[in-house]
Amino acid sequence: MFLRNLKLPLTMEWVQGRNRTKDQNALQWLWATEAANQLGDRTAEEQRFEWKLRFGVPILREDSAQFREIYDKAIKPLSYELKVEAMRFLPVTSEMKVRQMVRYLDAVQRECLSNGLHLTDPDPELRAYQARYRRTEDRHAA
DSSP states (O other): OOOOGSOSOOOOOOOOOBBBOHHHHHHHHHHHHHHHHHSSSOHHHHHHHHHHIIIIHHHHHHHHHHHHHHHHTTTSSSSHHHHHHTTTTTGGGGBHHHHHHHHHHHHHHHHHHHOOOOOOOHHHHHHHHHHHHHHHHHHOOO
């Protein structure tokens, strides 16, 4: 009924899934704090901005034509340093659905572990929850 009342032409973007969880967000902050403390050259917030750019942006660009269009016009032409700074103002992880946040956290964890950083294991309940939402192809890559 709602769509019949909209003026054409019309472009819509449908996103299936639930918003990321508070536990996923808390884990992101815990890991950012741990990584920043081990690296010693940045704050947790700065670490999170870099992760948003390196891991979050590609996920949202892949999944959302609208995000991709806006990002590519406004942020992509900037230098790397300015892109990282823009992450202070650009919602990335807060826009993610559970499955997207699982992909993001998996990427963060992989990089940290490959660089010898020690991260707290997620709570067993969160780990099981994330495993349920991991895409089949992501399970085989891990």
